[in-house]
Amino acid sequence: MDDHVANTHDIHSCIKNNLENGDDGDGDSSSSRFVEHIAGSDSPPYTPLPGFAQNGEAVSNEISAPYEVPQFPIEVIEKKLAIQRQISSRVAKDIEEKRSHYEPSFVGSVHEELFKLDEHDFVPHFQRVAISGEDTSGVPLEDLQQASRLLVQALHIRERYMEMSHQSFPALTARFLRSFDDKAPHHYNHIEHEDKKTIAVNEQLSAVVGYHVTAAYVSVDHPVHAPPSTTSPWECEMPPAKGYIFAPVRGVFQVYRDQAARDADNPLPYSYPHLDTFVQDMNRLCAMIADGPMKSFCYRRLSYLSSKYQLHVLLNELRELASQKAVPHRDFYNIRKVDTHIHAASCMNQKHLLRFIKKTLKNHADEVVTCNRDGEMTLRQVFQSMNLTSYDLTVDMLDVHADRNTFHRFDKFNAKYNPIGESRLREVFLKTDNYLGGKYFARIIKEVSSDLEESKYQNAELRLSIYGKSADEWDKLAKWATTNNVYSDNVRWLIQIPRLYDIFRTNQLMENFQELLTNIFHPLFEVTNDPSTHPELHQFLQYVIGFDSVDDESKPENPLFDKDVTTPDEWNEEENPPYAYYQYYTYANVTVLNHFRREQGLNTFVLRPHCGEAGPIQHLVCGFMMAENISHGLLLRKVPVLQYLYYLTQIGIAMSPLSNNSLFLNYHRNPLPEYLARGLCVSLSTDDPLQFHFTKEPLM
Template sequence: MTATFENNRRPSLLLDAEDEPTGARKFRSPSGTVGHSLDNTDMVALTTSFDKQISEGHPMFFEQSETFAGVRSLGAPGVSHQWTNFYSEGKAGFEFMQNLRVKYIQESAQDAQSNMKNDTIDWFLYPKPLPKFWKFESDKRLYDGAQSANGEDMQGYFYTRTNDDNFQKQDRVQLHYTGQFFKLSHYAKELTKFYTERGLPMAMATDYPAVVANVPPITQFGQHFEKCLDLVTSEQMDSQAVKRTEYLLHRYELFQQLQGRSEVRESRLVPHRDFYNIRKVDQNYLLSGCLSQRQLNDFIWEKLNLEPNRIVYLDANGKQFTLRQIFCQGSDDSSIGLKAVDDLFLDWYRTVYLSGDHLTRTDIWQQNPKYLAIARTFLEFDNVIDGEYFAEMVVKYVIQSFEKSKYQVAQLSVDFQFGDSWWTKFSDWVTRWKLVSYNIRWNIRLNRCFSKLYAANRVQNFQDYLDHIFRPLLELEGSQNVKLQFVLSTVCCFDLVVSETDDYVWKSFLEPQRTSPADWSGCGDNPPVAYYMFYIYQYLKVLNEKRKSRGRNTIALRNYCPINASRVSQFRKKLSITEQFESLICNFLLCEGGLLQAEPLWRVSPTILYLYYLFQIPVVVSPLSSVSLLLEHGHSEAGRVPIKDRDVTTPSTRTYTGNPFMSMHQMGLKVLLSSSSVLLNCSYTMEPIIEEYSVAASIYLLTSADMCELVRDSVLTSGYEGFYKAHWNGVRLNKTDFFNERIGLTDTWYDQELDTCYKHNVPNARRLYRRNCLEREWQFISG
């Protein structure tokens, strides 16, 4: 069947069809005769109330004028009193949790309005943005001036061992990227000038002992925690949340059936903009695994060829090792083998080194000296060579790759090491090796390793744990450290890592509600997740207040949802909930940056899942990552298997499609895809972020609208500056008369102009659908 189309692009988000602007800003539809199947593009839209109800996802007996219309729309006859009870109790509960979340987020200055970097006028953006149409291959600064091909240049081209006496380090191939032009002295000069003109202090002393003394006890937060727990564990709330979740999933299917082809057609009308040339932000790109196994092997072989006799490692006894001595088991070079880094090393690196066991195990030096040497030499920045190899790999395989692609950006997450002067060492490493780029920002990961640090005699109580993190940031010396201040200006989030490797068994059974950080020592018991979250939140609150008063950026808080569903929370007595539940409530109350490792959210609690949807809290998932949770059971009744019928002897059949991220996306959550740890993912391409999206698109047959919506959300909820969000997505915080979106219930982003789809290519139909669904759910809650 064929049809001749007129220029009938879908009306904008604000205007009706008759008011739709025409002219240069209106994209032209393809002309001519196009073949189509019998679907929505061939149908004439009817204007009856029945057709309107169906297109909006309403049941046909729904009447807008009825009392409690949103409640009765999904109810069965004869049970209206139950819906009335749900309405009266649910409305008060949701309002309480809404006010509580806004209170905690705004008091800690985590909201977007409190963050100075979202001010496109008064924020000191350094380095200055690149030209609009900049491309890596067109920037003449990034190429060597003279590239001759004479015989001398080709001498030793195929050599396997550097033995030329004339070889010099400067003869190596230089890595070119925009950060190579970064100069700390120029940054310090421009920063001083900027703050002097505005009358802001460059440094400010903070009485750290007074900060410690003024931290409130955890008692009130515990009461808020328990109140929220009572609300979200209500059986009636859970029952209705399941129905609302299923309703949203079915409504999305109906929307795709009715308007799916229109979305595709609308996307094609936007010229020169598709998934590949839209910015996509990986918000949890782990620095400890930012390169693949092949890249790490290639780099090691390159260094073994160039400088095999360089001293790169000191063991626990102070013995020096050259690069060749680390890998060669004998005198013959062939003993290195084809793979310097094998799967056994990766398994040890994940289970022993990254988990922190090397802090307390004294036998690790004797059992795996080679593995420890590799990790310390190539995957750490605090070592004999000042992190030179690690920095070179980050530039070569991460920064340079991102800049060449232009449209891939990431927030690199670095693990905080509880050693002496970690902040100073990290900022020195970043500025010395110029790990500066328009395409990267930083997150700081805080592990729940108090018990391991206590066993290693690095801390005496939990207050020491907090002092390691926040004392250098709050004292005057840190305020005067230009390197540290530059790094902090690029830090987006503090992430609390909740892992199955965290110590769990207690010996002294302290009462978290009555024990201050200075008194939390006992036998080195690991505090509960909520205990970590509350005190990190309190010190981050002080830090953000200080930075906000000086015109600096503030930092958001995030945490992981643990995979292990069998651990019972130890935060409050007589509460039979898991650590997963505890982590989700803490994230809901205290974190503006979103939820990491969010796959368990789909099964822990229907009510919490529904709350995350209503409040549009960002959730980060990693379907391809080996550390992500692949779920086999969902919230839908059809997908649930009664516990009594489950065969525990049957091995788990986990697959990619078992990951719930697609259901989250269809429901309307702000889902963000992340590559997480590329080193542990067995990534097969040079672009892991693109690989993450392409696998999802291939398996779920995602449309252009789906892909563009995912990447747009990754920018909108990221920690990037307001200038870049305006440039990439066309949004800002200043109120306009155009379309707006609320993120986390605390941040409202407004479109800068009437139609911004030429920046992100998310069809207006999709954005209208998401807004209408969310508004309808809030109408359901509020009556």
């Protein structure tokens, strides 16, 4: 035993002396020949790394404890090879990570002083899952090539429609389209819809690297809280009249420089897709979503995205929670929250409405609120005619909350807008155009806005209705807002257009569909051409961000039509036009209007309709082509191709699980968690707090 220990000690001493004397293994000593014999048997030849043990420096043993000394030369060799592999893999990983975030062709054009960002600004410290190999799609090569071509065609269609209407298209997708196809529109500019003042961002860096870098380059004076309005919100510049002439042509308004251009039928070159182009593009997309290989490919990609998200949660959940908590002065309660889909007539909860009605009945009982065949009626008389007093009113008596009886019954749901089942109370308290000029409705909206301002971090995009029944609706709505000073820094407006032409036509309120379009869009072209013709409307429009389209999507209709469909001026039948017909003419007129307003330096509008809550899937095709964002989108769960296209283009989807639970889809079947896991751009919204929520903060 002692001889064995001594022998081992001698061998170790010999090797140690050999290394300390700087022998590289090529000498004639017995110890060096022993090293050569050991190293040359199965191990690769020893080649010292640059900077490691060149002049007799001992390399620390990272595998063993600091006080342990390697007993065999193979340990030294293995240690050096391990170090070399670590360095090589680290360099390769850094290069790959940088390539994955920005292409060299883009980075080369950036000035070095703009690129002074640490590595953690680009790459979160999360574990990543990398899929490698020649074929990772899981479908045959021919199917993959065909699906890729079809996807790119669909993306080009949406990019073209967004560009024409001055709506936003994701910069990342646009960049990849430009790199994929030289025919892509290189002149496309990323549209951002902002308020009067936005955060200053380095535009050159934004165009090169994208959102992840620009977030770090916000202006130094960016406030933590939104600055309150110090002046009247209705003060704005009143541009002079332009003297243009405009008139509808086949359902779409055209703008002419003067009467001579009008007589020569020479409108300004405001581009918009003509009806035959729209029909052709829509038919092409409908054929895509029915293509078998395309469906297989998109379904596999969506399944892959879901699985990848689950892996991310398993690998990085704790790190992500830690990184969230590391952000100073930010938690769930004080992050900015925007209710992107909420209707103004139901933005309060039922308890709030009950208190408001009781308070109004107590303090303004003798105020004249309506007029019928017998003459004027005070608020007290209205309640006496229903045999009610303030004491009798309860939440249950209001009966405005949705229940299981409204499931797939949109007619019953609409009836819930009438407190106590009385349309008179809705007319008095929840309308902008009534005998009082919407005074009570303005008060309750201001109370809701006050609650939002008190919370500081909650905002809402309220929907107000324009029906298209008469040409003075816009002026009445603008007068309601300005006269009652219905404004809040936390509120912006969308205009919802109910699809009720069939009701108006049946009641002889209009002769054809063109009258509805004229009542909606003619005042907007007038005020853009000459703000002095509608000064209050000009003031109000600066806080309007877009248009919505609302009604029961489950109504039976013919979802497809061809280029020979009846034009709006000839659509005089009592049948309601299909959803796509409404959306196309709304989109086309908004597109021309946006060109006109952008030329005058005024704010533009977006299209954000209710889409995909029920009905045929062609509604979602219309949303993909023409809408910047949509509301609901439940039917995407049944159409993998469209769902994948919505993911690629990051179309915003405002989802309302509680609303869907009472109308069309049970809560546990709602696809919101699945959409979120797959990377679709979704937001949580309330839709109608009056019908579906109980608390003061329904979004929370």
